[in-house]
Amino acid sequence: MDQITPNRRTAGGAGWDRVRRHTLLDRTYHWLMALCVIVLMATAFLPILGIKFEWLDIHWITGVALAALVLIHIVRALFFQDWRNMWIGWTDLRELWRDTARLLGSRSALALPGKYDAAQKLYHLGVAIVILAVVGTGLLMLLKIDTPFWRRNPYWFSADTWGVIYVIHGFAAMAIVATVIVHLYFSLMPDSWYLLRAMVRGWISGKEYAQHYDPSRWKA
Amino acid sequence: MELFRYSRSIYGGSDQLIGASWDLLPWFVGAAVLVIVVHALLSALAKWRARHSA
Numbered sequence: 001m002d003q004i005t006p007n008r009r010t011a012g013g014a015g016w017d018r019v020r021r022h023t024l025l026d027r028t029y030h031w032l033m034a035l036c037v038i039v040l041m042a043t044a045f046l047p048i049l050g051i052k053f054e055w056l057d058i059h060w061i062t063g064v065a066l067a068a069l070v071l072i073h074i075v076r077a078l079f080f081q082d083w084r085n086m087w088i089g090w091t092d093l094r095e096l097w098r099d100t101a102r103l104l105g106s107r108s109a110l111a112l113p114g115k116y117d118a119a120q121k122l123y124h125l126g127v128a129i130v131i132l133a134v135v136g137t138g139l140l141m142l143l144k145i146d147t148p149f150w151r152r153n154p155y156w157f158s159a160d161t162w163g164v165i166y167v168i169h170g171f172a173a174m175a176i177v178a179t180v181i182v183h184l185y186f187s188l189m190p191d192s193w194y195l196l197r198a199m200v201r202g203w204i205s206g207k208e209y210a211q212h213y214d215p216s217r218w219k220a
Numbered sequence: 221m222e223l224f225r226y227s228r229s230i231y232g233g234s235d236q237l238i239g240a241s242w243d244l245l246p247w248f249v250g251a252a253v254l255v256i257v258v259h260a261l262l263s264a265l266a267k268w269r270a271r272h273s274a
Contacts, residue, residue, distance in 0.1 A: 048242050103262045105269060163237030167224060170240030174248040181252035185259075 019209045019220040021115070021198040029073055030199055036066040037180065044173055060145060063138045070135055085115045085218075088125065092118035114217030127179050134172035137165045 022030070043059040077083050096118035098108050116124070144154045144162075157165065187196050194208045204212075209220055221243055226235035 045245065048245075103266050105266070159236055163239070166239035167237065170242075171244075174240065174245050177245065178248040178252040181249065182255050185256045191263075 017206055018203040019206060020202055021195075021204050022202050024202065025076075027199055027202060029069060029076075033066065033069050033073075036062050036069065037176065040066065041173075041177060041180070045177070056145065060138075060142060060147070063135070064142075066131075067135045067139055070131060086121055086124055088118070088121045092121055096122070112212065112214035112217070114214060123179070123183070127176075127183075130172045130175040130179065133168055134176060137169040137172070140165050141169065 039062045040059060043055040043062070047053065047055050077086070092113075095111050095113060098106075098111060099118065101108055102110065140157075142150075143156050144152055146152045154162070186192060187199075194204050194212075198204050209215075213220075222241040223244065224237055225239045225241050227238045228235055
């Protein structure tokens, strides 16, 4: 569960100095995953863009590392964290509708979200789908290469099935490029610098907690 | 614009599907840039409205 730095009260905000948003383990997971995705994108797309180098070994080893990270994340999220923080419910969809309407000029009241707002949850769902698609197909594609651990056996699937696997891997990889660009934009927006800091140092201030979150939906 | 890549057998016969077309990469990048531009414009408009209605 999320914790508050104990015994550190201030006059402002929710009355707390700092609210822990991400544990060290979750931050480590996030940045390791980011590193893997950057390496995978570079080894996938630089050769396509004309920068030739021996990319395959770096690509599959990093892909296996990403698969391991994703597996650890799924186990942690399901059994050791509150997965409902990321669950998309009717309240989130209503909130997303209201936020979009506000962005378009509506004067509807601002509803504060829980730990993650509706847009963040939808983004997470989209990333989860493309990452699972790229990791799942990538693991199958390991059957086509020799490694120190196994010999290649491309006859597990027919040529048509391999074609479909490669299509899914390719589309998911290009979708990841788009999601990374969007993620960088929202992370670097001045309005959300406090979230970037939370992903580096783990905490948001009590004032930011009071300003941006509904305490009944995210009990810090 | 092609959606898929195919290999052509030297022995003839039908083309074999081998993957997604990399020509689509700029479209994915463009879609991301479009999301950013639309969000930035709407955010700026919302802030402008808030300033002028206050």
